[in-house]
Amino acid sequence: MLPSSRRVRAALLVTAAACVLAAAPSPPAPAGIGDPLFPTLGNPGYDVLAYDIGFTYQGDNSKPLEAVTTLDARATGWLDRINLDFARGTVHGVEVNGKKAEFASAEEDLVITPRHPVYPGEELRITVRHTSDPRGAEDGGWVRTTDGLVMANQADAAHRVFPCNDHPSDKAMFTFRVDAPKEYTVVANGLETGRTWAGGRAVSTYRTEHPMATELAQVSIGRSAVVRREGPHGLPVRDVVPAADRHQLERWLRKTPAEIAWMEKLVGPYPFETYGVLIAGADTGFELETQTLSLFERSLFARTGFPEWYVDSVMVHELAHHWFGDSVSPRAWSDLWLNEGHATWYEALYAQEHGKRPLETRMREAYRQSDAWRAAGGPPAAPKPPAPGQKISIFRPVVYDGSALVLFALRQEIGEARFGELERRWVSDHKDGTATTADFVGLASEVAGRDLAGFLQGWLYGAKTPPMPGHTDWRSAAPGRA
Template sequence: MANQANAAHRVFPCNDHPADKARFTFRITAPKSLTVVAGGLPGQRVRKGSRTTWTYRLAHPMATELAQISIGRSAVPRRTGPHGLPVRDVVPTADRARLEKWLARTPGQLAWMEKKAGRYPFETYGVLIAHATTGFELETQTLSLFERDLFTSDQLPRWYIESIMVHELAHQWFGDSVSPRRWSDLWLNEGHATWYEALYADERGKASLERRMRKAYAQSDAWRAEGGPPAAPAAADPGQPIGIFRPVVYDGSALVLYALRQRIGRAAFERLERQWVLRHRDGVASTADFVRLASTVAGRDLSGFLHPWLYGRKTPPMPGHPDWKQSEKETTKGAALPGARAGRHAVRYSVPWAVKPG
């Protein structure tokens, strides 16, 4: 399933909005030759004749766009994450050995994210690698969806693929556990996931966070002109049903977080991140909630600082970097990595700095 933003109602009746979360139990009946995995932990499995009914239950509330069910000829390798967390992945049976090197990275990525944002918020995690073309990866709750081609192509560097895995993992905190109150709050999801994606690459010595943010700053006005400011997205283009997944909500919103860290300092910023996901765990939160909490943690009113960053047509000056300028030569697409594809990959597989495979 790839329900983002509001396609879940095509599968089951629901109020298809991320602010309306619920607890889910899945019961799926399929031919006994197929393996069924859904979000959450497995329950009773009943075989009757040539068919099997599988049960999965999520222990935490979930938005409909994050529901995930896999039915196929799949292998389900299992391992253990931090604090004994059960980690289960779902991959095409024929690809299990080939994909193992990627699956083995997840426990370390979980440990890295816990150091940044606190304890993992759910009962299990894993990746679903599908032999399908979706046009994007997706942070479905407890079982993130990835296209097989991301891992089998030789056109993308290994560190970059790992950073995309961290992007979807970070969403389990930012977007899944803490969901947006309105669609205009989506920058809180994608900005944070892009932030940790970039931070992971930086800390692994593969791509400088500051250089990425400087390039994003140079493009920010163009992104805002195309898609609106981070917290006030423009309407969709004619003929397009959804217009919120634009560059400004990815690197353009990570840039807001970078500016905030520059303003309040690294220590306060890291406290804010942990308090944000702890205070709003299993709930929904808005941009106004984030501004209030940031002000509380910083010990001063930050609304005057953050409002232009979140709602302004033009990008404010970057604290600590008076030399950073907008560039008229930059495009709204950024410098695409080799292997970049259309659709949301134009964002996920496009970064505002050039890189060579390796």
């Protein structure tokens, strides 16, 4: 029960003050919500409702940006200190509900001491004036491109760009305000709500219409062209590409509306207010499903060695994430297989339908390697922690094809019609929220009309790959021989 009267609040504050006087304050320390893979990520005691983030870019992507981040939050517990995830920036000052607050750094946390303790249910506005440094971003955060900056915050790098509660379980609304020289194009998650010009500079404002996990935040600043077209049901589609490559890339960009329509036919309406492809002049080694604006390396489209069906299927992979991972986000990072397994599944289905790459052939090869993948990275729903200093090493083969294999086995077990119903129910029931592996098992059992926990236990948590329904002749090679 939340305190609701001034008398109760006053009593709580008196009690808190007495406790503070009775004990010496402990030094600032990092906190975390105990994620199995990233124990110090996220912070207990509050729920972020909205972020308002302002960046000032001077045209040099090797220098820190000045920034102001405001969080609107609600306390879920008693707080005499408030921890935010933040690193790679200098904090100039902090306010809590309009009043200056003390702050200190503790590892990758910004630890704030408000003037008065915060009681459960209290609404908070936390404003942090800071820099946001794009240098040394090999481990995520800002990515420097040939003409500016983009973001790549997965899995836990948003706090290297702005102070936040950097865990997908705490989704929030976002507003971005970016002040940049007028010759630069700025695009961010959501829809543009305003742009003003003054003295050779422009301030662009973007807002999301759906909650978003911090790892999915995106701001692109560059000498870019924005290509607009219409998707299914009037969906605004806007692609952001290097201006010099605009015509060369059109053969790929024009595919997006049909790809969205293909996904909608399988799983239901596209879940957000807009979509688009962001092609960056940077070598990242990956593509990324930032919400409403998927990030791709320019080289994916510029190289001549990739067959067309392959590039198409990669585009569909990131698009599929907007249902699986963005709209329905993982409650913990050990639920990552729900993101990547599903995106890989629809990537493979698209390659089968449009590239004549049989799904069963791909799944049989995945089955052959599955035991080795499990030995190296853990089973799909219980992955091993990341290697020291390599946080994105959780993105192993077992969470891609190894997890798509789980979905193939489930479809074999319950049939194509029920599997399709499960997929549509999953993204509908959990839209704009978070979900767990247990939630998926529970819904699969409901749709199938029988308890599937026993069947899925081995597929999700077993050290060895169970027999494939309908394919008892499939064999998995021993680890080290795959």
